[in-house]
Amino acid sequence: xxxxxxIAAAIRTVLHDTGRDAAAIAPEMLLAADLGLDSxxxxxxxxxxxxxxxxxxxxxxPAAAPRPAIRTVSDLVSIxxxxxxxxx
Amino acid sequence: MTTAANATTIxxxxxAPAEDRLASAIALxxxxxxxxxxxxxxxxxxxxxxxxYATLTAAITKLEGELAAARPVGIVARAKRVESLVVIAAAxxxxxxxxxxxxxxxxxxxxxxxDWVPLDDSLxxxxxxxxxxxxxxxxxxxxxxxxxxGTSGPPKLVDHSWDSLxxxxxxxxxxxGRGWLLVYDATRWAGLQVWLQALLTAGRLVVPASRDPDxxxxxxxxxxxxxxxxxxxxxxxxxxxxxxxxxxxxxLDRITLGGEAADAQLLEQAKTLFPNAKITHVYATTELxxxxxxTDGLAGFPAEWIGRQLPGGARLSMRRDGELLVxxxxxxxxxxxGDLVERRGKRFEFTGRRSDVIVVGGAKVFPKRxxxxxxxxxxxxxxxxxxxxxxxxxxxxxxxxxxNEPLPAGTTPDQVRSAALAICRERLEPHAxxxxxDFVKKLATTPAGKIPRR
Numbered sequence: 001x002x003x004x005x006x007i008a009a010a011i012r013t014v015l016h017d018t019g020r021d022a023a024a025i026a027p028e029m030l031l032a033a034d035l036g037l038d039s040x041x042x043x044x045x046x047x048x049x050x051x052x053x054x055x056x057x058x059x060x061x062p063a064a065a066p067r068p069a070i071r072t073v074s075d076l077v078s079i080x081x082x083x084x085x086x087x088x
Numbered sequence: 089m090t091t092a093a094n095a096t097t098i099x100x101x102x103x104a105p106a107e108d109r110l111a112s113a114i115a116l117x118x119x120x121x122x123x124x125x126x127x128x129x130x131x132x133x134x135x136x137x138x139x140x141y142a143t144l145t146a147a148i149t150k151l152e153g154e155l156a157a158a159r160p161v162g163i164v165a166r167a168k169r170v171e172s173l174v175v176i177a178a179a180x181x182x183x184x185x186x187x188x189x190x191x192x193x194x195x196x197x198x199x200x201x202x203d204w205v206p207l208d209d210s211l212x213x214x215x216x217x218x219x220x221x222x223x224x225x226x227x228x229x230x231x232x233x234x235x236x237x238g239t240s241g242p243p244k245l246v247d248h249s250w251d252s253l254x255x256x257x258x259x260x261x262x263x264x265g266r267g268w269l270l271v272y273d274a275t276r277w278a279g280l281q282v283w284l285q286a287l288l289t290a291g292r293l294v295v296p297a298s299r300d301p302d303x304x305x306x307x308x309x310x311x312x313x314x315x316x317x318x319x320x321x322x323x324x325x326x327x328x329x330x331x332x333x334x335x336x337x338x339x340l341d342r343i344t345l346g347g348e349a350a351d352a353q354l355l356e357q358a359k360t361l362f363p364n365a366k367i368t369h370v371y372a373t374t375e376l377x378x379x380x381x382x383t384d385g386l387a388g389f390p391a392e393w394i395g396r397q398l399p400g401g402a403r404l405s406m407r408r409d410g411e412l413l414v415x416x417x418x419x420x421x422x423x424x425x426g427d428l429v430e431r432r433g434k435r436f437e438f439t440g441r442r443s444d445v446i447v448v449g450g451a452k453v454f455p456k457r458x459x460x461x462x463x464x465x466x467x468x469x470x471x472x473x474x475x476x477x478x479x480x481x482x483x484x485x486x487x488x489x490x491x492n493e494p495l496p497a498g499t500t501p502d503q504v505r506s507a508a509l510a511i512c513r514e515r516l517e518p519h520a521x522x523x524x525x526d527f528v529k530k531l532a533t534t535p536a537g538k539i540p541r542r
Contacts, residue, residue: 017509017523038450043480044523058479 027074057083106250107181118145132307133297151179162186194235194243237536305334339424349438388437446475467504487522
């Protein structure tokens, strides 16, 4: 699976688990406004992705590093693609 | 020894100095009934061992002789076998040698016990000890050192006198000659309480080969166990996962719960399965010993106990945040227990340990409450709820569930999971609903038989 597919699958699980309909998920969609994800949903998505992709870019980032803005599905894709390609 | 009846003599043990009681009680039974079984070790397993009272008392006498000759500063009980721990405790008490019991996870603390001599299952003092530093006669009061279970922090050593160690032991005739199950670690406070009680009262201590619920149930039936001391977690596992036929054949007349809070659901299940058993819930810690016991079979304790002196002398109060405080006697300080309580009707019920609270985005979640809801979902046999670290919300609620075997026809584990989440959404705040739910064959327990929360 590509990072986008993994991320879409995780978001679908989160929506399903919380009793919401899993809509089609596209890169340009806004996590909050279009998909209705709140911080708990995002935290769950990250835990699910750690299981499927084996990385948690939010935990492994140095505390001093600025946290990148996460507004769209595609922001998540960039963060995970970078984490998967990093030597660590 | 006189010709007085055994029962009277055991009851009279209370008049003897506490440190002498264990050795005296064992010797007393050995004289009258040398072949009576004291301990069944590895019960239910292939290597079952039976130790009688005569064998125990002979080993105690031999070790007493060695201790009297070497006079070590203290003994660290390193033995693995329960019968060896009994012999070490009894001989050290009699000879006024301090003794320490360190559970596996507290072994690092041995450095604090300088010059103390390790004693293993050989029950023979090492040559170095015989030549090592000697204790001056009677300068130290006889003491027992026990490590805490580490439920709320790293294990630490706690000093007890023999009097405080035996304070909760019951010597009355109704307790004599009974079959006691030991599922606790024999080196921890709870375990010590069980085997001391059993052997002070001519009882039979049954130690199952493992904590596997099928094996525990079989050992209880085969070895005629009538008294079962356990944590609610271990009892729940026995009830939900133990071999049904064996559990139905168990003839318990007492269940003594401790170490964790018992919820109403478990108490009801236990009452239904063991209608003849008296169910007692003991509130005790390694530091404080036994504080109180609840015998009415209901969860928590009566609300009027807060702010009042209890029969045992302890006084309970509550911090503003709900933490239970205990003052053991007028001369001692009030101490925080780390246990949170909440008033429900005429009771105070335990909501969980302060250290167990999961904080999700600043909001508190009591894992015990979530577990109780999950256990009520059809198809779920048992559940464990814990906090998972999250960079976004601090922590996230996660759950492990064990489904009933077999599930009702036509039901899949996924349906059970969806139903569980739907019920949680209905009954809990959004942040308390588990965000990660895993199916497991059996739940993890801590060495002390409790639910791990992290």
